[in-house]
Amino acid sequence: MAECSEISLMLGPFEDGELEPHEMQEVARHLARCPNCENLLQEYAAIGRQLRSLAAEATLPTSEEFAMGVDARIRKLRLPWRERLALVFDGWSGQFGAALGSMVVAASAAILTVFLMTPLTRNYFNSNRQAPATSLARVETTVGEQPQQLASAETPAAVSTPGNSQAIISRLESNIPSVALWSAPQDGTTVIWLPEQQQ
Amino acid sequence: MLAWRVNLTLLAVVLLAMAAQGVSVAAGNGVPARINLHVDSVVASDTHEGVDTRLRGMDKRLRSLFNYSTYRLISHQDGHTECGKLISFMLPGGRILHIQPRAVEGGMIAMELVLFQGARPLMTTDLKLKNHGVLIVGGPRYEQGMLIISIGADADNGNSLSSVPTASVNDH
Numbered sequence A: 001m002a003e004c005s006e007i008s009l010m011l012g013p014f015e016d017g018e019l020e021p022h023e024m025q026e027v028a029r030h031l032a033r034c035p036n037c038e039n040l041l042q043e044y045a046a047i048g049r050q051l052r053s054l055a056a057e058a059t060l061p062t063s064e065e066f067a068m069g070v071d072a073r074i075r076k077l078r079l080p081w082r083e084r085l086a087l088v089f090d091g092w093s094g095q096f097g098a099a100l101g102s103m104v105v106a107a108s109a110a111i112l113t114v115f116l117m118t119p120l121t122r123n124y125f126n127s128n129r130q131a132p133a134t135s136l137a138r139v140e141t142t143v144g145e146q147p148q149q150l151a152s153a154e155t156p157a158a159v160s161t162p163g164n165s166q167a168i169i170s171r172l173e174s175n176i177p178s179v180a181l182w183s184a185p186q187d188g189t190t191v192i193w194l195p196e197q198q199q
Numbered sequence B: 001m002l003a004w005r006v007n008l009t010l011l012a013v014v015l016l017a018m019a020a021q022g023v024s025v026a027a028g029n030g031v032p033a034r035i036n037l038h039v040d041s042v043v044a045s046d047t048h049e050g051v052d053t054r055l056r057g058m059d060k061r062l063r064s065l066f067n068y069s070t071y072r073l074i075s076h077q078d079g080h081t082e083c084g085k086l087i088s089f090m091l092p093g094g095r096i097l098h099i100q101p102r103a104v105e106g107g108m109i110a111m112e113l114v115l116f117q118g119a120r121p122l123m124t125t126d127l128k129l130k131n132h133g134v135l136i137v138g139g140p141r142y143e144q145g146m147l148i149i150s151i152g153a154d155a156d157n158g159n160s161l162s163s164v165p166t167a168s169v170n171d172h
């Protein structure tokens, strides 16, 4: 059985349902046997409730007020020179017509081509392509881990309680994230423990 | 001619199915097993008041499973049903327990068990419980402690089987 000091560190994330499935079970199982930690959990839950009610009371701006505020701040921002130049070109193209507009497009295309051909820029693009590749690999790893987590989350359901157990459980479903299941070694009494948590 | 043959085949299938059902009833002596259920609702807390004297039979089991200093019996209920018939027990704090035995085989009673908090299911489980065995479901809070529900079941081929599942309640 885990020590109270270890468990007490996990109570906050436990209350929020943020632990790994096996940790949720470990804490739930400890709580079933330990009134001290159970009391501590109730204190955490009470603090959580107070915080939520405080957050609910706090006045937040309406979405229109928020949008107007963002608009006003954007208008105050100094424009970078490139965008100012673009605005000037826009004005010109309005004045001098489509011919000048197409010249600007051609010039931009030429500059872009030169930029792409430079080895330096090729490196720049390569390094930029690699960055998402690694983050993609990380996503794949996470996806790869998920079935394992699910499998352990379903463990209580799959456990055919061992040896001298009085009950064999073939299915156990609950939306409580930390259901614990164990059998007493003495007489094989099977226990299903459903810690009450905020959903 | 073909229609006749199809009809005869269908008749044969129906007769076979009826015969099989008759055999299965005979195997169980024609009397469905009566399932007796015993549900004790206990509240466990840490107020150092010891174990309720009415829990004498459960005393050792509770102490071996949990570490609370007080165990108080809230209610004891006995119910009788049979395989396929659901029986429900009202538990403290607006919880409801549904038990539906499915079969009795090899000294085990297969059953489905659903625990509700009001209309919301808290847990659903399929299990096989040893004849005269006990399952404990606990965890929901009640008053100043935790609710522990002890569910005992035994099967017999009683002849005094009532047609409707019944539950008698002893509230303490």
Ligand SMILES: [Zn+2]
Residues within 6 Å of the ligand: A003, A004, A007, A030, A034, A036, A037, A038
């Ligand atoms: Zn503890």
